[in-house]
Every structure is written in structure tokens, then in C-alpha cells.
Amino acid sequence: MPLLESFKELSTNLSFYLIFITFSVYVGFFNALSSLINQILEPYGFSETQAGIGGGLLIIVGLVTAAVTSPILDRTHAYLFAARALTPLIGAAYLAFTWAPQTRGVAAPFAVLSVLGAASFALVPAALEYLVEITFPVSPEVTSVVCWTGGQLLGGVFIVAMNALKDGAGANPPYNMHRALVFQTVLCVAVVPLPQLLGRKFMGLGGDMRRRFLLDEAGESPQGRQEGVGAREGSV
16 A cells, blocks of 8 residues: 555554554653653662663563564464553553662562563564554554654653652652653553454444455455465356
8 A cells, every 4th residue: 555545544442542542652651761760769779780770681581482472473363452451550660660679679670670571572473463453554664653653752851850840859869750750650550451452343344354354355365365266166
């Protein structure tokens, strides 16, 4: 599908908006959190090394989890189930991290960052693959670029906003970023209900069967081609 037609198609697809908003917000805050992790933890007595380990857990645990879950999702096509299950977990992780630095111990921040990394990295392939289903016949490259662009742009906005919310020298502890974490949590929890609406009856063809339905109608899916061959053989 040509590019302009693709954007026109996406502009009328409610399911795409639900994923685009959620994806952009979570990617944006993931980038912001990983960029500001040292500034978030340092006021509570954490060293740069400990902050670096926390950021490493966020990435490494996420990569390992994605390596395990992606082949499973590829075989089962349970993209919608994954999106509905992982977004509440991500929201809960951001909520828990709001107070994790205040424990002044490594256990709580490290545990929450590990869960957040695992859920976030597992959600990415599920969301991108589900986009292929609900936006067909729009090219997957278009939806992927649009969502990643939204996430990167919001990441920059969130970093600036969270820096602006940093407390001053008179706070307890000085220069803490608790208000920034509250801002982060409010937005991350606010988008949790959006993926829960995906695939509902009122979405019509915006549900998870859109691509397969249209391919079957055109006889271009493996099942459709098999049925077409069977029909032709029967007529002969």
C-alpha cells in the first residue's frame, strides 16, 4: 500500500491508536528511566556502580526474557493475550518503583527494574506483531516506524519533564526525583486500560483476525489457497 494511503488507513483504525499510545508512552518512559537512573537513585545513597547495575538489569533481564518469549509468541500467535497481560505488569512495576529508591537498599530497586525490563522487552515483539494483524494491508514497516518514532519523541519529552520536576537542595533528600517518578507512574498506569480494549466486539475488523480474515477472503492465505485448489479440483 502506498505511503499516503497507509497513513489514511491508520487514521481510521482505532485499534492502531490504542497500541500506538501505549507503545509510545512505555518506550518513552523506558528511555527516560534508563537515562535518569543514576539521578533517581543517587539522592538515596546509591553509588554510580549500583545505579549502573540497576540499569544493566533493566536491559539484560529484558533481553533474556524476550529471547525466551518471542519464539513462543511466534508459534502461538498469542499477541493479544500478551499485550493484555503485560501492560498491567508494567504499570505495577512503575508504581512500585515510585517508592523503591526510598528503601535505600538494592533489593527493591533491582527486583522492580528486573521485572520492568522483562515485561517491557517481552511486550515489544508482541505489540509489533499484533500491529501487523490489525493494520493489514498497511505495510509493517510503516506501523513500526510510526510507533518507534512516537516512543523516541516522547522519551525526549519525558526526560526534560522529569528533570524539571527534580526537587532542589532544600528537599529531603536533596535533589530527589520523587515527583518525577509520580509523574511517570501516573501516565504509565493511565494507559494500562487501553490494550484491554483490543479485540473487543465493538472493534469490528480492528480485532486480531483482520489480516487473516482479509487474506482468506482474497484466497491469499495458506488456508484460502488450499480451499481454492480443492474447489478447482472438485470442479474438474
